Amino acid sequence: MCLNKKVLIGLGIVAIGLLLLKPAWMVVALPLLILAICPLSMILMMRGKGKTGSQGSSCSTGAGAQKTSASTPSETDRQISALQAELRSLKAAQAAQAEQSGQESGPTAERPRTKKHL
Numbered sequence: 401m402c403l404n405k406k407v408l409i410g411l412g413i414v415a416i417g418l419l420l421l422k423p424a425w426m427v428v429a430l431p432l433l434i435l436a437i438c439p440l441s442m443i444l445m446m447r448g449k450g451k452t453g454s455q456g457s458s459c460s461t462g463a464g465a466q467k468t469s470a471s472t473p474s475e476t477d478r479q480i481s482a483l484q485a486e487l488r489s490l491k492a493a494q495a496a497q498a499e500q501s502g503q504e505s506g507p508t509a510e511r512p513r514t515k516k517h518l
Contacts, residue, residue: 404441411437 411433418429 402441402445403437404444407437407440407444411440 415426415430415433419426
């Protein structure tokens with residue numbers, strides 16, 4: 401979980417002020433302050449990221465780890481060729497299945513009629 405320090409400090413100040421001014425409200429306000437941490441942190445982090453580019457975030461996510469362990473070009477080429485071979489075999493199986501279902505129904509077989517809506 402990555403939280404913005406400014407949000408935590410601000411909500412802490414609000415909680416302390418509320419505790420000093422209206423202690424009875426703390427029971428109601430504390431859950432709301434805790435729930436507000438996540439959306440406010442996200443808003444401030446997105447705003448900061450927009451101003452400084454991708455280097456503004458001090459929070460590390462899985463996306464950064466994926467960029468550092470990028471695949472080598474030869475490994476990527478192997479993956480692409482394997483996926484292309486799988487696609488060719490699936491297309492061939494689909495064509496064989498379509499041909500087989502075409503032979504079963506035959507040219508003289510009646511096809512079900514569908515209603516056409518106006």
